[in-house]
Amino acid sequence: MAEEILHTIPPDIIKFLLVAVFSLLIGLEQRRHYIKDEFETRFGTDRTFTLIGILGFILYIISPVTFVPFLIGGAIVGMLLAVYYLEKIKAQKGFGITSIIIALITYCLAPIVYTQPIALVLLIVVIVLVLTEIKETLFEFSKKFDNNEFITLAKFLVLAGVILPLLPDKPISATFNISPYKFWLAMVAVSGISYFSYLLKKFVFPKSGIILTGILGGLYSSTATTIILARKSKDTPGGAVVAAIILATTMMYLRIFLLALFFNAPLALKLLPSFAIFIVVSASFAFYFSRSKQVAPPQDDTQPENTHSNPLEFKTAILFGGLFIFFAFITGYVSRVYGSSGISVLSLVVGVTDIDPFILNIFQTKWNVESVFLVSAVLNAISSNNLLKMIYGTALCDKSIRKPLIVSFSVLIVIGLLLSFVVHL
Numbered sequence: 413m414a415e416e417i418l419h420t421i422p423p424d425i426i427k428f429l430l431v432a433v434f435s436l437l438i439g440l441e442q443r444r445h446y447i448k449d450e451f452e453t454r455f456g457t458d459r460t461f462t463l464i465g466i467l468g469f470i471l472y473i474i475s476p477v478t479f480v481p482f483l484i485g486g487a488i489v490g491m492l493l494a495v496y497y498l499e500k501i502k503a504q505k506g507f508g509i510t511s512i513i514i515a516l517i518t519y520c521l522a523p524i525v526y527t528q529p530i531a532l533v534l535l536i537v538v539i540v541l542v543l544t545e546i547k548e549t550l551f552e553f554s555k556k557f558d559n560n561e562f563i564t565l566a567k568f569l570v571l572a573g574v575i576l577p578l579l580p581d582k583p584i585s586a587t588f589n590i591s592p593y594k595f596w597l598a599m600v601a602v603s604g605i606s607y608f609s610y611l612l613k614k615f616v617f618p619k620s621g622i623i624l625t626g627i628l629g630g631l632y633s634s635t636a637t638t639i640i641l642a643r644k645s646k647d648t649p650g651g652a653v654v655a656a657i658i659l660a661t662t663m664m665y666l667r668i669f670l671l672a673l674f675f676n677a678p679l680a681l682k683l684l685p686s687f688a689i690f691i692v693v694s695a696s697f698a699f700y701f702s703r704s705k706q707v708a709p710p711q712d713d714t715q716p717e718n719t720h721s722n723p724l725e726f727k728t729a730i731l732f733g734g735l736f737i738f739f740a741f742i743t744g745y746v747s748r749v750y751g752s753s754g755i756s757v758l759s760l761v762v763g764v765t766d767i768d769p770f771i772l773n774i775f776q777t778k779w780n781v782e783s784v785f786l787v788s789a790v791l792n793a794i795s796s797n798n799l800l801k802m803i804y805g806t807a808l809c810d811k812s813i814r815k816p817l818i819v820s821f822s823v824l825i826v827i828g829l830l831l832s833f834v835v836h837l
Contacts, residue, residue, distance in 0.1 A: 424473065427469075427522075427525050427526060428466075428469055430525050430530075430533070431465050431466065431468070431469045431521045431522050431525055432462060432465060432466060432469075434465065434518075434521055434525075434533070434537045435461050435462045435463075435464065435465025435466065435518050435521060436458060436461070436462045436465075437537065437541065438461050438465075438514060438517075438518050438537065438540060438541065439456070439457050439458035439459065439460065439461030439462050439518075440457070440458045441541050441544055441545070442457045442458070442461060442511060442514065442544070443457035443458050456515075460515075461514075461515065461518050464489065464515055464518045464519050465518045465519065465521050465522070467485060467489070467519065468482065468485070468486075468518070468519040468520060468521060468522045468523075469521075469522040471484075471485040471486075471522075472522040472523050472526070473522070476523075476526065479523075482522075482523065485519075486516075486519060486520075489515070489516070489519055490516065493512045493515060493516070496512070497509060497512055510544065510547075514540060514544065517536070517540060521533070521537075524536065553615070556614065556615055564607075568603065568604070568607055571596075571599065571600055571603060572600045572604070575596060576593070576596050576597060576600055579591075579592040579593040579595075579596050580592055580593060581593040581594065590737075590740045590773070590776065594776045595736060595737070595740075597675075597776075598675075598736060598769075598772040598776065599736070601671060601674060601675070601772075602671070602768055602772070605631055605632075605667055605670070605671075606631070606632045606633075608631065609628050609629070609631035609632045610632065612628050612631075613625075613628045613629075621652070622641070622644075622648070622652045622653055622655075622656045623652060623655060623656050623659065623702065625637070625641070625656055626641060626655070626656025626657060626658075626659040626660040626663075626698075627656075627659050627660070627662075627663055628663075629641075629660050629663075630659060630660030630661065630662065630663025630664055630666075630667070631663050631666075631667055634660040634661050634663065634664035634797075634801065635797065635800065635801055635804070637656075637657070637660040638657050638660055638661075638801045638804055638805050639804050639805075639808060641653055641656050641657050641660070642657065642804065642805045642806075642807075642808035642809035642817075643808050643809075645809040645810040645812075645813050646809070646810045650813075651701040651702055651703070651813075651816075652701075652702055653809075653813060654698075654701040654813050654816045654817060654820070655697075655698040655699070655701045655702035656698075657801075657805060657817065658694050658697045658698040658701065658820050659694070659695070659698045661694055661798065661801065661821075661824065662690075662691055662694040662695050662698065664794075664797075665687050665690045665691050665694070665794070666687075666691065668687075668768075668771060668790070668794070669683060669684070669687045671768075671771070671772065671775060672771075672775050672790075675772065675775035675776050676775040676776070678783070679774075679775060679783060679786060679787065682783060682784075682787050682835075683787055683790060683791075686787070686791060686831045686835075689827060689831065690794075690824065690827065690828070693823065693824065693827060694820070694824060697820045697823070701816055701820075735769040735770075736769040736772065736773065738769070739762065739769045739770040739773050740773045742758070743755065743758060743770065743773050743774075746758050755785060755786075755789050756785060756788055756789055756792060756832075758770075758789075759788070759789035759790070759792035759793040759796070760792045760793070760795075760796045761796070762793050762796065767793045767794065767796075767797045770793055771790055771793060774786050774789055774790060784835050784836055787832075787835050788832045788835050788836065791828050791829075791831050791832040791835070792828070792829075792832050794828055795824075795825045795828030795829055795832070798821050798824050798825050798828065799821070799825055801821060802817060802818060802821035802822070802825070805817045805821070806818060
């Protein structure tokens with residue numbers, strides 16, 4: 413019934429009402445934003461902005477092809493706003509032009525409503541309303557940026573948006589089955605996850621506690637997070653530190669699975685059951701130790717150290733790239749000479765290094781081995797890396813949490829080896 417009534421209304425009437433409503437909303441927001449001003453210091457709010465929107469609509473529908481009336485009206489409105497702005501500078505010594513820009517956007521609502529999808533129009537109006545309201549929030553947020561923050565963002569955009577599309581996607585050679593594009597894509601993927609973790613830690617959760625530090629740090633490097641938290645346990649021994657260390661490993665499983673899903677979805681689906689078990693078991697350990705009364709509660713639940721520095725430093729990128737090329741070469745050589753058994757043995761050895769370059773080679777390259785051996789290689793590399801983290805953690809942590817760490821990592825290592833064995837059955 414409502415739809416039938418709606419179809420009887422001329423389209424121009426509906427578009428006029430949309431322009432009027434959107435203009436009124438913007439004007440009401442302007443009035444609310446400046447409602448505490450003692451004197452009338454604005455050129456207008458709700459009524460003025462609504463009339464500006466209506467004026468734009470009238471001048472647009474007069475000649476929607478040539479735009480001449482609309483352009484002339486826009487020039488006149490612009491001149492009036494310029495006069496107001498000059499007088500405002502003289503009277504208030506203020507230079508803000510936000511309201512003037514919003515007024516010009518309001519004037520342009522009519523052609524946008526006529527030519528663009530309604531979803532886009534709504535998005536524009538919503539962003540205008542939100543940006544006006546969060547002025548103080550943006551000011552406080554900008555204080556968190558240091559001098560190198562935008563340089564870091566620029567680096568990432570160059571890595572992902574400039575260099576990556578220019579690289580060829582053909583293998584370098586028959587013996588070295590990796591292309592420059594896939595090599596760089598691996599760096600972008602890992603850097604993207606690390607950069608996301610970095611931004612969350614710095615801007616969203618700057619005063620994160622031990623547990624959240626483990627979660628965010630695990631997205632970047634579970635090994636580095638384990639070392640830092642193990643050292644911190646000497647100052648604040650407690651179940652929360654154990655839980656954070658285990659949660660960092662839980663996030664490692666999630667990170668590796670996301671990389672597998674991105675680069676090799678069929679292999680990711682075969683890894684899914686094993687990774688689901690890893691995540692459930694490790695998260696259960698973390699939950700238990702976070703509530704355990706056998707270990708003294710932490711004295712300080714904050715994390716003063718950074719679990720990682722800027723993930724886009726060139727030294728880090730060069731190291732990752734070097735390891736990626738090395739593992740691409742050594743894995744290809746082992747595969748040709750020793751076959752699938754050689755890859756399984758190699759996967760146990762690489763756990764003492766950064767496993768991401770090795771695993772990304774497994775995900776990206778077309779190996780002449782059955783997929784079960786690739787699944788086994790990934791599980792072996794993870795188990796080997798967990799052994800390394802257990803050694804680091806127990807060597808650096810407070811003695812009160814050594815037993816929980818040994819038990820937790822031992823169970824995860826045994827599960828990994830069992831799953832690696834089961835996939836061959």
